[in-house]
Amino acid sequence: MQSLSEMDFFTEYGEGNRYKIEEVIGKGSYGVVCSALDTHTGDKVAIKKINDIFEHVSDATRILREIKLLRLLRHPDIVEIKHILLPPSRREFKDIYVVFELMESDLHQVIKANDDLTPEHYQFFLYQLLRGLKYIHTANVFHRDLKPKNILANADCKLKICDFGLARVAFSDTPTAIFWTDYVATRWYRAPELCGSFFSKYTPAIDIWSIGCIFAELLTGKPLFPGKNVVHQLDIITDLLGTPSTEAISRIRNEKARRYLSSMRWKKPIPFTQKFPNADPLALRLLERMLSFEPKDRPNAEEALADPYFRNIANVDREPSAQPVTKLEFDFERRRITKEDIRELIYREILEYHPNMLREYLEGTESAGFMYPSAVEHFKKQFAYLEEHYAKGSTAAPPERQHNSLPRPSVLYSDNRPQSTANITEDLSKCVLKDNTQEMQQASASVSANGVPQGGVARPGKVVGSVLRYGNCSTSTAEQYEHRQAVRNPNPALATNSVSPRGSYPRRSPSCKTETGES
Template structure:
């Protein structure tokens, strides 16, 4: 996630309510008369028969007392705008939406139109953020109205603000009970089922891309590597996906085509990490990563390596035969029960064709308690009335029509994509809330314009699919 020149920022902008003094980082657009033209920014369930459950949301340690919108819980003072995340393709800031005083996340995508591959990727991510409508998938709340197309270089997206991510929770001293693990895993799979039903592969599922708040609500984020599933096995797909520790064996072995099962492997690694509070397969190189996997799963049969490149297959076959050692999974922690290990073993399957799907994993009895807790007191699809709890007709909804990326085949130039993105954002704004712009008089403004991605200028120009 990420964000940065001064004049471009002044024309691309959004951020915080005016809270006295210099105000927040975003504000409603100022007129040209006020600041000069260069600062201008255009603008059916059933009622449960039983009484409501007494289950409560699972707290995260040091949960704060709720504050009024835009204020800190401890002092009641306006909460400062600040950066909260840096990534390969942008920077994320915590800011205040002046329209309702709510704290939101502002993602800045800088240097979008440097090359065709980069701008196609950003356009895809932007369309996905606007397409997704699911409690466990992060989506766009708003997009900053763009300037005139000649000045259009950066994109700003507002999303819901989440307080932490699963990586920070795992490495923290926060105790994780069996209930925590079940409700986290349930939400990951619930969101993933939705993505896969839309025909979307995430391709970078890892704890840092799973946002959580103090009530343990979880959302899948960061769709910078996401793409539509490719049904044609003869079509090559990039292998430069998924953080190594969570990378499926078929990718490690050089397969040029893969399916949504790569995301399930990643979830299995995260499940084990939740149980053991440490990374399951932590190697220094892809080859060592593969060796750690075969140490646990055993030497795979030839048919499980049918899509592997010759070198990777030879590496496995010339090594000693390894028997499976899955029983060591019971030693991850006291929470590694028989049901937990059974589900984990259905995810960590070498052969992607035999790996469990998100839809089927959600039917596993291990997740029954997580489903009950989530829909009793955490979800937005169910609600309580005097007669009891009103439950949704479908606990794990699928997407409607599949996400359509057919437009990408006709994208042949950076300028063409730039025009389409500009038009898409402008259309997205019509009939919605008043637009927002960056406030150049905000105390955070100078820091904001200097904040940038880790290496946004180093995005590969090689065609990425």
């Protein structure tokens, strides 16, 4: 009689049967993202197919980095990886299928489509971004690529940070100022200390600058610093902030950028009240701090959350810190690794979503050469069908599965034992920060990660599905969190009607700029 673990293994595998593919919602160089229905839970999910991940070791490393970070960083303001399908072969797989929670749009589309967002929206959006960033930074992680397209959004105003492919970990035994040579994030949201340099010394303050740029874009409906190149980027930054001090210029590592700023005519800073005439003065004071030319003058995420601007919604119990990421998890970043090494590491990450297989793997009892029965081949056909018809504008559903699973009698064990036959039209009045202690307790206790597909968002104005209601952080694990040093408002309760009822997201004027000029 077969053991319970074997029964669990064959029941667990073939989990692709549980997902009903619906439509393409994103496409890029990595592959394609489809919305799907989880027939076991009834939830809408996004399934990201990543093609030929081992063609380039650098791309495979980025994928490994992202799925690992999203497993380790579990927080309401960071998107979640719900599952990764087990590949049919440990040694030979080329594609992976990652199942994420489905979000309806991204902040880029929300900004472009809405010109009547209220001050309460701005405040709630910035609060979520800073709270998520506090969690990321206390884990010793720098995101390095924060921009509106990497902030997913739902019609209830819930935001989640995604795309950690450029993120890096700063370990506790290394200086807080880290040198990295591969910074290639979008120029418009890049801190001035990074402009014109691919060999930069920087701190988590780069993410604070990016959040400041995103917040300014929320206030005006268009990018704050849409530089056409590095020189133009520095020009428009200094047009607003004024010519930096000699000391600030001397700290810029790139010689050409330093020489350009030194020879620049003197510019007087423009008052933020003039640049953003209708904004809350408290919001502008915080924005001015986040957009300081000098990194040391920017607040960290925790200090920003303690700003008077958030006096009516801030609550330290809803703003947890993370446990620092261990050096062991990212040992692969410190050594030269081969394609086979990366394949094994990614396979090991996939097993985190298959506990029975993981146990066999750790115990050394896994049969590595066995071709496990799976739904991956059918998934390939479904994705191929959608990709082929996507460009033609077809909304036809992909072909249904012909069989739910292999017949039980046809599955054999290695010892030949036989098997037993046994639109974003939702009312904006939902934009409230509800206190759901139980949900956050579960989120805080879990070590599984959150993640989201890059580009895996709905077409503007189209509702593709709902996600679980947003919950807040609990105090039950308060000993794990750092206590804020800044003095907070003694009455941080959030009014449940802090965001006034609004209609569905209206369209913004088509004259709004897009990110066509980004690097």
